[in-house]
Amino acid sequence: MDSDEQLHWKINIKKWGCELGFVAIGFTSAEPVDGLDQLLQARIDRGLATPFEGKEVKQRIDPKAGWQDCQTITALAYPLPYTLPPQEGEGVIARSAVGEDYHRVLRQTLNRLVDIMRTNGWPGNLRWQVDTGPLVERAFAVRAGIGWIGRNQQLIIPGYGSFVVLALLLLDREIASDRSISDQCGVCQSCVEVCPAHIIGKEPFASKDCVSYLTQSKETLSPEECKRLGTGIFGCDSCQDVCPHNQKRLKEEQTDLSPFSHRRGVDLLETLNLSKREFQERFQVTAAGWRGKAVLQRNAYLAMQNVQDCRLKPWLSEHKKDKSIPPIISSYL
Numbered sequence: 001m002d003s004d005e006q007l008h009w010k011i012n013i014k015k016w017g018c019e020l021g022f023v024a025i026g027f028t029s030a031e032p033v034d035g036l037d038q039l040l041q042a043r044i045d046r047g048l049a050t051p052f053e054g055k056e057v058k059q060r061i062d063p064k065a066g067w068q069d070c071q072t073i074t075a076l077a078y079p080l081p082y083t084l085p086p087q088e089g090e091g092v093i094a095r096s097a098v099g100e101d102y103h104r105v106l107r108q109t110l111n112r113l114v115d116i117m118r119t120n121g122w123p124g125n126l127r128w129q130v131d132t133g134p135l136v137e138r139a140f141a142v143r144a145g146i147g148w149i150g151r152n153q154q155l156i157i158p159g160y161g162s163f164v165v166l167a168l169l170l171l172d173r174e175i176a177s178d179r180s181i182s183d184q185c186g187v188c189q190s191c192v193e194v195c196p197a198h199i200i201g202k203e204p205f206a207s208k209d210c211v212s213y214l215t216q217s218k219e220t221l222s223p224e225e226c227k228r229l230g231t232g233i234f235g236c237d238s239c240q241d242v243c244p245h246n247q248k249r250l251k252e253e254q255t256d257l258s259p260f261s262h263r264r265g266v267d268l269l270e271t272l273n274l275s276k277r278e279f280q281e282r283f284q285v286t287a288a289g290w291r292g293k294a295v296l297q298r299n300a301y302l303a304m305q306n307v308q309d310c311r312l313k314p315w316l317s318e319h320k321k322d323k324s325i326p327p328i329i330s331s332y333l
Contacts, residue, residue, distance in 0.1 A: 013117065025076050026146040027074055028177045029073070033140065036061045040061070042204045050213050056134070059134040069172040073140045074170075078165050080163045081098065081262055082252070083099075083262045083264045084264065087265050089307060090266055092230075092233060092266075093265075093288065095163055096165065099262040103130050103131055114126060126169060129168050131166070131167075142155065152243065153207075158181065158245075163249055188244060193242075211238070215233065215236065218294075220331050220332075229302050231306065232299065233271060233300060234288040266300075269300075297326055297329065301329050
């Protein structure tokens with residue numbers, strides 16, 4: 001495509017994307033991300049990466065490793081829904097895991113964008129990924145100029161913050177890249193100070209020690225890790241809640257207490273006692289559903305221990321008597 005046609009598609013893809021609800025869209029080349037291979041390999045070599053992270057580094061940094069025809073990466077950020085805060089003593093679900101599973105929402109929205117592009121004569125092929133693909137979405141989003149990586153490892157979008165989920169749209173046509181923006185964290189240490197795991201600000205980032213990962217891990221947690229969970233049931237927003245760049249969004253969330261907002265709080269005993277049907281109705285449709293019922297029950301048990309919930313002792317007595325304690329909890333007795 002010549003420069004005029006590139007500009008035409010850039011303007012329109014951004015316009016159509018914004019109309020579909022994306023809060024930031026940018027373009028970058030399909031070249032590998034400089035220096036990211038060394039960082040990823042260092043995390044792998046030092047045992048700091050989670051099992052969810054791919055070990056084939058080239059696949060994670062080079063779009064052409066997965067699709068040779070790729071010429072351009074479009075990075076898109078979609079907002080997480082507004083939520084209602086948890087009540088005292090409730091278990092906490094991160095914003096990314098309330099409401100309809102964001103993977104499904106993003107795939108549907110990307111499909112609509114692709115349909116619009118094709119209806120308007122997009123001349124090439126395309127592919128996309130939402131979170132579970134091999135490419136490191138945050139790295140390409142930074143290079144596409146939609147934000148920067150904060151100390152807390154989150155992509156922060158100027159004027160909006162970090163409560164977004166990311167997608168990449170891969171194109172086999174060249175579109176001029178957008179300019180990246182500089183880091184705007186400055187001297188702020190808010191996320192460093194509040195991190196339950198005390199891992200922010202240290203390099204390489206120990207993602208396997210992050211509370212968000214621990215709430216999803218099926219491995220037996222150490223006593224220190226159990227305490228670190230606090231009342232976390234799935235995910236962790238601690239470092240994002242204190243970020244200055246999220247305060248505008250948080251104020252809007254606190255003043256828009258719509259009955260349709262999703263609650264981040266869950267009753268600990270109800271979560272511990274989840275039946276298969278209750279799990280399917282309450283969690284299966286969310287981004288927490290993929291990990292299964294047992295992990296959520298374990299986290300509810302540990303949270304009840306952490307807050308010394310008076311309902312835990314009778315629960316233990318009853319379930320020890322009839323030998324119905326879930327296996328995932330047995331190792332914590």
